[in-house]
Amino acid sequence: PPPGTYNLPNGIYSIKGGRDNKFCADENSQIVCNRHSVQGWEKFRLTKMSDSTYSFALQGGRNSQYCADEPDKVICNRNSPGSWEKFRIEQQPDGTYGIKGGRANKYCADESSKMICNRDSVGNWEKFKISPA
Numbered sequence: 001p002p003p004g005t006y007n008l009p010n011g012i013y014s015i016k017g018g019r020d021n022k023f024c025a026d027e028n029s030q031i032v033c034n035r036h037s038v039q040g041w042e043k044f045r046l047t048k049m050s051d052s053t054y055s056f057a058l059q060g061g062r063n064s065q066y067c068a069d070e071p072d073k074v075i076c077n078r079n080s081p082g083s084w085e086k087f088r089i090e091q092q093p094d095g096t097y098g099i100k101g102g103r104a105n106k107y108c109a110d111e112s113s114k115m116i117c118n119r120d121s122v123g124n125w126e127k128f129k130i131s132p133a
Contacts, residue, residue, distance in 0.1 A: 017125075018109075041061045058085070058087050069103040
């Protein structure tokens, strides 16, 4: 695999955004990183895809539906993983992770009201902490 990718085992994880270091949640219409603790909606299932893309399917904790990289947000409302539901997870030198969406192959960012995958590189807002939940 490419360096720094694909090294997380399948499982349930919490994801902390890089903007305010708060937990991300699977809300009704999008992922937003504004939580202080991990409950059900703040748990995500990561499953390695069985193809050659070195990517993961991400399932949200609200209804266990697959998350998709849509043009204006990441939303967990899909019944099965297609190309927009594949996320590359790349470990950064500081131990955080960059998450790349499957739609346009751009890095996801923790913005104030949503997660969105429209960045060309990894800065502070594009660094996520991923931990077993």
